[in-house]
Amino acid sequence: MTKSTFLIHHPYLAPKDFEAPQMGVFKASTVIFPNTAAMRSRDWMNKSAYTYGLHGTPTTFTLEERLATLEGGTHCLLTPSGLAAIAHVDFALLNTGDEVLIPDNAYAPNKSLAEGELARFGITHQLYDAMNPADLAARITPRTRLVWLEAAGSVTMEFPDLVALVRICREQGVYCALDNTWGAGLAFNAFDLTPGQGDAPLGVDITIHALTKYPSGGGDVLMGSIITRDAALDEQLKLSHMRLGTGVGGNDAEAVLRALPSLDLRYRAQDQAARALAQWCAEQAAFVQVLHPALESAPGHAHWRALCVNEDQPQGLAAGIFSVVMHPNYSQKQIDAFCDALRLFKLGYSWGGPMSLVVPYQLQHSRQRSTQHLRGSRVVRFCIGLEAVADLQADVAQALALLGAP
Numbered sequence: 001m002t003k004s005t006f007l008i009h010h011p012y013l014a015p016k017d018f019e020a021p022q023m024g025v026f027k028a029s030t031v032i033f034p035n036t037a038a039m040r041s042r043d044w045m046n047k048s049a050y051t052y053g054l055h056g057t058p059t060t061f062t063l064e065e066r067l068a069t070l071e072g073g074t075h076c077l078l079t080p081s082g083l084a085a086i087a088h089v090d091f092a093l094l095n096t097g098d099e100v101l102i103p104d105n106a107y108a109p110n111k112s113l114a115e116g117e118l119a120r121f122g123i124t125h126q127l128y129d130a131m132n133p134a135d136l137a138a139r140i141t142p143r144t145r146l147v148w149l150e151a152a153g154s155v156t157m158e159f160p161d162l163v164a165l166v167r168i169c170r171e172q173g174v175y176c177a178l179d180n181t182w183g184a185g186l187a188f189n190a191f192d193l194t195p196g197q198g199d200a201p202l203g204v205d206i207t208i209h210a211l212t213k214y215p216s217g218g219g220d221v222l223m224g225s226i227i228t229r230d231a232a233l234d235e236q237l238k239l240s241h242m243r244l245g246t247g248v249g250g251n252d253a254e255a256v257l258r259a260l261p262s263l264d265l266r267y268r269a270q271d272q273a274a275r276a277l278a279q280w281c282a283e284q285a286a287f288v289q290v291l292h293p294a295l296e297s298a299p300g301h302a303h304w305r306a307l308c309v310n311e312d313q314p315q316g317l318a319a320g321i322f323s324v325v326m327h328p329n330y331s332q333k334q335i336d337a338f339c340d341a342l343r344l345f346k347l348g349y350s351w352g353g354p355m356s357l358v359v360p361y362q363l364q365h366s367r368q369r370s371t372q373h374l375r376g377s378r379v380v381r382f383c384i385g386l387e388a389v390a391d392l393q394a395d396v397a398q399a400l401a402l403l404g405a406p
């Protein structure tokens, strides 16, 4: 054997019983089978064996199991981003001629996907008012196959009556999928929205998460998950997953696994800091409305209370993200200058990482349904990182001083 062949086929194998707190990084495209019989019989679908990197490694199977457990689900699939998880659910469940219903306050690319690829494939969509369950009920037709849900809504943070929305989907026999990035599997149980009430749990069919946000926690990984409790639905999703070929890399899966043990601590710390800052913002004349579901004045506060406050969490739980509606006397130029003047809050998309972020939004570009509950259309969203809240407050205060009174 030549040296190069020997380098590739060297017989040494690392000993089996290595245990450590974290799962190792297993990376593979090729998985080696001991014989052709194994090659023919191995089944990756039930995670009993490995066949090819795209279909799972010890690292990705471990991450999937932990995420499913966190959510109260039984099956999990990983995708290369949160948006890929949304797209995957659409592609796995929708056929030409079907219709999908999306909340008007959904994560905007969910709507863009419906306007683009779904429309091209002959799949129609309607936007519904998530704060009005009757509006959802009225839009469901025999062609409706899937309803997207999101709690709280994107940017404007309205918390919907999820129980009522899911009941409507159940009664009408349509799938409902929740973008649960905000709740992160911690704020409420998506698969059991009415614990202790009735025998069969009332829950969504599917959740997706942008693991990019809280679960990764570092602002340095893109990944998504799709979780179900339904084996048949999981099989359908998995077969599409195989055909579409959207796998994740071992290093990225390990980065998320490494961050998971501190997820709960980070979520709570960012929640407390965000609430403290949101309350302070509510006293500032420049902001005419603070949009955070835990504030009593916020749209959907009662629905947030009903779902996210209980004996175990008497203060409730919420993600560390909120928006302010700017006083209408300010021009967009002034608001942009306010955002530019912030020093600790960096201009950037995403959230759930260590660094606080800010984005100005003009709602007229992203909302089709009524926004009458909002006292203006110029909104600034703050995503709270892990900095000391006193420093963040001082940062907003200095930028407000430069902005001047409305």
Ligand SMILES: *Cc1c(COP(=O)(O)O)cnc(C)c1O
Residues within 6 Å of the ligand: 080, 081, 082, 083, 084, 107, 154, 179, 181, 182, 209, 210, 211, 212, 213, 222, 223, 224, 350
């Ligand atoms: C960020 C985000 C997504 C998309 O996640 P990416 O990993 O950035 O593609 C989807 N839904 C919500 C609510 C998000 O905040």
